[in-house]
Amino acid sequence: MKKILFLTGDFAEDYETMVPFQMLEMVGFEVHAVCPGKKKGDTIKTAIHDFLGDQTYTEKPGHNFAINYSFDDVNVEDYAGIAIAGGRAPEYLRLNSKVLEIVQHFFETNKPVAAVCHGIQILAAAGVVKGRKLTAYPAVGPEVTIAGGDYQDIPVTDAYVDGNLVTSPAWPGHAAWIREFLKILGVKIEI
Structure with missing residues (x-):
């Protein structure tokens, strides 16, 4: 069984944690959900982000999500891809140097990488977006540009693929980015 590394943490977006984790497990991957400073059995608190007529999203308490693998036990060679x-x-x-090293490994080895919404902040901090086309939550677009990436302004329901990298602006794009991530992972789903 192929393994996927799933990076999340306290106050990650609820849907962007729960849905991809469950969908990747659903198609047969062993998904290791990790967070720096947390070990298997610990939980993170998630947040629900929604638009209620304000100029930006609001944040409400989400669910507690159980981490199923210890961050300190991650061996990047064990994983077919990473989702953020x-x-x-x-x-x-x-801000965690090991997180950045992990992300850099997936780019150096050309393994599949998926990131959604603000997850792209980690890619920018890891120095892996230079010369790449990608999308993010619009408020993160300037960070993509500053880091040398080519920010793609696409509908929130879509995903953008550049080689081994799949990105989406936010959780309404789950169906699109997970479908594209599965393709680059070599998964074929027949209906």
Whole structure:
């Protein structure tokens, strides 16, 4: 069984944690959900982000999500790909040098990488977006540009693929980005 590394953390977006984790398991991957400073059995708190007529999204408490693998036990060679949740967690996860080294490994080895929403902040901090076309939550677009990436302004329901990299602006794009991530992972789903 192929393994996927799933990076999340406290106050990651609820849907961007729960849905991809469950969908990747559904198609048969062993998904290791990790967070720096957490071990198997610990939980993270998620946040629900929604638009309620304000100039930006609102944040409500989400669910507790159980981490099923210890961050300190991650061996990047064991994984076929990595997925990165969005929400607020990436703004502090990108400060962890081991997180950045892990992400860099997936780019150096050309393994599949998926990131949604603010998860792209980790990619920018890892220095892996230079010369790449990708999307993100619009408020993260300037970070993509500053880091040398080519920000793609696409509908929130879509995904953008550039080689081994799949990105989407936010959780409404789950169906699109997960479908594209599965394709580059070599998964074929027949209906």
